[in-house]
Amino acid sequence: MWDYSDKVFDHFMNPRNVGVVENPDGVGEVGSMACGDALRLTFRLDENERIAEAKFQTFGCGSAIASSSVLTEMLIGKTLQEASAITNEHIAEELDGLPREKMHCSVMGREALEAAMIDYYKKLGRGVPCDLIKQSTIICHCFSVTKDTVKDAIFNHRLETIEDVTNHTKAGGGCKECHHDLGDLLRDCWDKIENGQDTGTVAAQSPEAVEGTGGLQSLGSLPEKKAGPKPVDHEPKDAAMVARIQELMDQDIAPNLHRDGGDIEFVRFNDNRVYVRLTGSCAACRSSELTIKNVVEAQLHEFISEDLQVIEVAQ
Amino acid sequence: MMSASGKRMNLMEGMPPLPDNPIYLDNNATTAVAPEVIEMMLPLLTEHYGNPSSMHSFGARAGDAISAARDRIMALVGASLSNEIVLTAGGSESDNLAIVGTLRAYPEKKHLITTTVEHPAVLGLCRDLEQRHGYEVTYLKVDELGQLDLDELRDSLREDTAVVSIMQANNETGVLFDTEAMGQIVKANGSVFHVDAVQAAGKLPLDMQKSCIDLLSISGHKLHAPKGVGALFVRKGTKIRPLIVGGHQERGRRAGTENVASVAGFGMACELAQGGIEHENTVVRGMRDHLEKLLLAAIPDSKLNGVPDNRLPNTMNISFNYIEGEGILLLLDRVGVAASSGSACTSGSLEPSHVLRAMGIPFTQAHGSIRFSLSRYNKMEEMDYVAAVLPPIIERLRMITPFNEKRATF
Numbered sequence: 001m002w003d004y005s006d007k008v009f010d011h012f013m014n015p016r017n018v019g020v021v022e023n024p025d026g027v028g029e030v031g032s033m034a035c036g037d038a039l040r041l042t043f044r045l046d047e048n049e050r051i052a053e054a055k056f057q058t059f060g061c062g063s064a065i066a067s068s069s070v071l072t073e074m075l076i077g078k079t080l081q082e083a084s085a086i087t088n089e090h091i092a093e094e095l096d097g098l099p100r101e102k103m104h105c106s107v108m109g110r111e112a113l114e115a116a117m118i119d120y121y122k123k124l125g126r127g128v129p130c131d132l133i134k135q136s137t138i139i140c141h142c143f144s145v146t147k148d149t150v151k152d153a154i155f156n157h158r159l160e161t162i163e164d165v166t167n168h169t170k171a172g173g174g175c176k177e178c179h180h181d182l183g184d185l186l187r188d189c190w191d192k193i194e195n196g197q198d199t200g201t202v203a204a205q206s207p208e209a210v211e212g213t214g215g216l217q218s219l220g221s222l223p224e225k226k227a228g229p230k231p232v233d234h235e236p237k238d239a240a241m242v243a244r245i246q247e248l249m250d251q252d253i254a255p256n257l258h259r260d261g262g263d264i265e266f267v268r269f270n271d272n273r274v275y276v277r278l279t280g281s282c283a284a285c286r287s288s289e290l291t292i293k294n295v296v297e298a299q300l301h302e303f304i305s306e307d308l309q310v311i312e313v314a315q
Numbered sequence: 316m317m318s319a320s321g322k323r324m325n326l327m328e329g330m331p332p333l334p335d336n337p338i339y340l341d342n343n344a345t346t347a348v349a350p351e352v353i354e355m356m357l358p359l360l361t362e363h364y365g366n367p368s369s370m371h372s373f374g375a376r377a378g379d380a381i382s383a384a385r386d387r388i389m390a391l392v393g394a395s396l397s398n399e400i401v402l403t404a405g406g407s408e409s410d411n412l413a414i415v416g417t418l419r420a421y422p423e424k425k426h427l428i429t430t431t432v433e434h435p436a437v438l439g440l441c442r443d444l445e446q447r448h449g450y451e452v453t454y455l456k457v458d459e460l461g462q463l464d465l466d467e468l469r470d471s472l473r474e475d476t477a478v479v480s481i482m483q484a485n486n487e488t489g490v491l492f493d494t495e496a497m498g499q500i501v502k503a504n505g506s507v508f509h510v511d512a513v514q515a516a517g518k519l520p521l522d523m524q525k526s527c528i529d530l531l532s533i534s535g536h537k538l539h540a541p542k543g544v545g546a547l548f549v550r551k552g553t554k555i556r557p558l559i560v561g562g563h564q565e566r567g568r569r570a571g572t573e574n575v576a577s578v579a580g581f582g583m584a585c586e587l588a589q590g591g592i593e594h595e596n597t598v599v600r601g602m603r604d605h606l607e608k609l610l611l612a613a614i615p616d617s618k619l620n621g622v623p624d625n626r627l628p629n630t631m632n633i634s635f636n637y638i639e640g641e642g643i644l645l646l647l648d649r650v651g652v653a654a655s656s657g658s659a660c661t662s663g664s665l666e667p668s669h670v671l672r673a674m675g676i677p678f679t680q681a682h683g684s685i686r687f688s689l690s691r692y693n694k695m696e697e698m699d700y701v702a703a704v705l706p707p708i709i710e711r712l713r714m715i716t717p718f719n720e721k722r723a724t725f
Contacts, residue, residue: 012645013326018715029717033724034678036639036658036667040717040725057717059682061641061658065715141725258443280446 004063005096011066016073019055025123028116031108034174035143037064041112043075043120051075051083056112063098064105070094071109080117084129086110111138111146139185140171140178147185154189157314162186164314242269244304249276253299257291264296272307274300277314326646326711330704333651338697341653342537343486343514343630343688348580349539355583356541359576367573368562377575384582391585392512392531392548393522401565402578405545406513406534407436410480412547412558412569413509413530414440417478418450419556421507424477428506430455430463431673432487437480437511438669455481460622461490461674468497472504479508483515487657487670487686488621489630491515498527507553513537513545517588518595518627529553535577539690540584544577591691599689600628602698606687607631609702614709616720620671620684629689632657634671634680635709637718643685646708652701657684679723 004012024042031038037060046052054075056068071091075083088106092098098106115138121128139147153159153168162182166172172182246266254264257280267275276296297310339347359380365373367381385397394400403409414427414437429441431454444450453471455463468479479501484491494510501508509530512521517538523531531548535541549555549568561570611617616636635643640656647654657668658681667681676684687701718724 009645012642013649015324015326015715017322018324029725031725033682033718036678036682038717038725057715059637059716059718060639062645064639065642254447255443258446263446 002063002099002102004099007096008063008066008098011069011095012062015065015069017055017069018057020057021053021055026116026120028112028114028119030111030115030138030141031059032141032174033059036060037105037108039064039068039108039112041068041071041116043116050077050079060105061102063102064108066095067091067098067105067109071113075113080120083113084117086113139181140174143170143174145169145171150182150185151189154186155193157312158193159186159314168314238269245269245274245300248299248303253296256295267313272309274308274310275313276310278312324711324714326708327649330650330707331700334697334700337651337653338693338701339653340687340689340693340701341655342690343686344655345536345542346539346690347692348541349584349587351587352540352580352583356576356580359579367575368564380575380579381573384578387582387586388546391516391521391589392533393524394548395524396551398566399523399548399551401547401549401568402573403545403547403569404543404574405536406434406511406532409532409534409545409547410434410436410511411440412555413532414478414480415558416555417507417509417530418444420554421477424475425449426451426453426473426476428453428455428468428471428476428479430457430481432457432461432485432670433480433482434486434511434513457673459675461485461488461620461670462622463492465496465500469500472501472506476504476506479506481510483510483512484519484627485621485670486514487668488632489627490621491625491627494528495526502527514627517585517592518629520592523548523550530555535581535584538584538588540581541577544574544581546581594691596628599691599693602693602695603629603631603689605695606698606702607633609698610705613702613706618680620674620676630686632684632686634676635683635685636679637716637723638683638709638712640683640685642712643683643708647705650704652704655686657686658682679718
């Protein structure tokens with residue numbers, strides 16, 4: 001049984017502001033039945049442009065209902081500017097914390113808030129203020145993946161296909177409705193990569209005007225090259241190290257991942273960097289970065305060398 | 316249901332007071348240890364604590380307890396020889412011993428067959444064998460009622476099929492498989508036939524003397540024995556290699572000092588279960604059917620999962636559309652009812668039950684599935700209580716969800 005706080009139980013069993021606001025100023029719908037979590041958030045502003053009313057409808061577990069409920073309480077009385085500062089961490093804090101596995105429930109709250117605010121500005125015909133969407137918009141609604149998450153993955157792992165993106169971030173793994181947007185995003189990112197504009201993280205990306213989840217123009221064509229198995233290339237002097245790494249991966253690291261239906265493949269070694277590929281359920285896992293750090297890198301540090309750095313490559 | 320301000324719902328409003336004793340309807344997960352079982356075990360922990368291998372009276376007493384228990388386990392599965400029973404630490408070990416033990420005995424055979432709806436003890440192992448040990452696994456599909464197709468089994472068998480592993484009864488839906496018909500097909504191919512009877516043992520008669528099953532797994536804690544004890548029936552003449560190597564126990568098929576008290580308890584539990592099979596199929600089935608009828612009648616958009624007339628007598632799996640199972644379980648727990656769900660949220664994974672998904676149950680139903688599994692310790696009035704508290708729980712959660720028959724998803 002999950003270790004829910006009293007506050008989570010209180011908001012689950014006594015949910016506040018259930019329903020749909022009449023004549024809402026903003027409506028945000030995120031998630032889907034397929035992913036097991038969905039939230040519709042509606043709000044109405046008063047004459048001073050403060051949130052007078054906020055209501056929710058949630059499909060999901062106890063903590064999803066509690067996160068939605070507490071979010072509506074946090075919203076009422078705030079201006080949109082103030083509301084936009086509410087992060088998923090704030091939602092979780094307000095509930096005296098959520099189990100780690102349930103943090104996505106608070107993320108869904110933040111995303112619904114964002115979607116509802118964007119809906120409000122769109123209906124007004126106004127541009128969406130950049131700082132309001134600083135946490136980025138959702139591109140894949142099935143798995144609540146933000147555009148920044150996808151961009152980050154494309155730049156850092158040089159992802160080339162929608163399939164790569166799905167394996168890394170889960171985006172596009174559900175209803176496939178976002179495949180068009182993902183294709184646009186891939187083209188946009190690769191254009192930047194080829195023009196030498198990326199720095200390997202999304203930090204340098206300037207915020208674009210966002211319209212819903214699409215809106216990115218096609219800026220160039222994707223490289224034809226398909227991602228495939230890459231040849232193992234390492235210096236002869238590294239042969240002993242490579243053998244040790246491979247042995248540890250096969251005998252200790254991979255069996256751990258197998259328990260969760262995942263797997264890992266050693267790709268290459270160069271200059272203390274260990275390039276690996278996560279496959280199976282690990283590839284689609286939202287916490288694959290944690291797997292890399294806490295499982296793979298930790299084992300390499302313990303048994304081989306503290307200097308090794310693990311880098312995940314695309315499928 | 317709304318408070319004066321109209322802003323706060325109370326999901327527990329008007330619920331009856333908690334029953335004197337919690338109502339436990341999760342017996343496919345684990346069961347209460349029977350008082351007779353505890354009574355059997357205690358002296359083996361206090362006075363007769365010897366090692367059965369020792370050459371003194373302490374050891375002899377423990378050895379006698381093991382052999383009496385083995386006779387009782389034999390009787391439950393209808394084995395003809397005491398050395399056909401290999402004691403293990405439970406269902407998962409029995410399944411692993413059956414499958415890996417067979418593969419080791421036939422190293423030239425590289426293929427095995429199982430189903431998409433097996434327990435993780437088998438499915439997880441099969442995935443490991445595929446991914447790390449170079450085996451090929453065929454996973455037989457089920458239809459929307461959870462049933463297997465004998466022709467698919469026939470077509471999947473190969474010359475190098477070492478073992479076919481199929482459950483007797485599904486733990487989530489209770490759906491039964493015709494293991495005798497399957498066994499004949501498997502034996503005609505010369506492959507070893509393993510049946511995971513962890514859920515079926517004690518609920519359905521088993522008779523290995525009249526069966527073509529080679530290996531049969533059973534587990535103690537599913538039939539009112541403690542956790543951590545089980546057995547594998549190994550038909551005389553079936554080749555199997557041990558997983559745990561060391562001492563001579565279990566005729567070299569499973570090393571390690573016997574878990575004497577638990578084994579003795581397991582034996583007693585088997586005897587009680589055997590005597591209770593008729594009760595399971597009359598009284599327990601009657602309670603299950605009663606609850607099922609009441610719930611399906613009282614709750615709109617509810618649907619039974621699995622073939623209705625070929626199930627374990629104690630199990631029912633119902634989907635309540637448009638809501639998520641965890642919320643139902645949390646509220647049921649608050650009114651003193653324990654059940655389980657196939658929803659993604661309760662498992663901590665992103666996917667709902669692999670069994671329901673294999674049956675092609677849509678997400679709208681899979682996330683809101685609840686399994687009730689009864690035992691001989693349940694009472695009819697408990698069914699009436701559940702039938703009274705569940706409809707308002709479902710109704711209230713449906714007031715919160717954005718989905719309904721008009722709009723099933725965003």
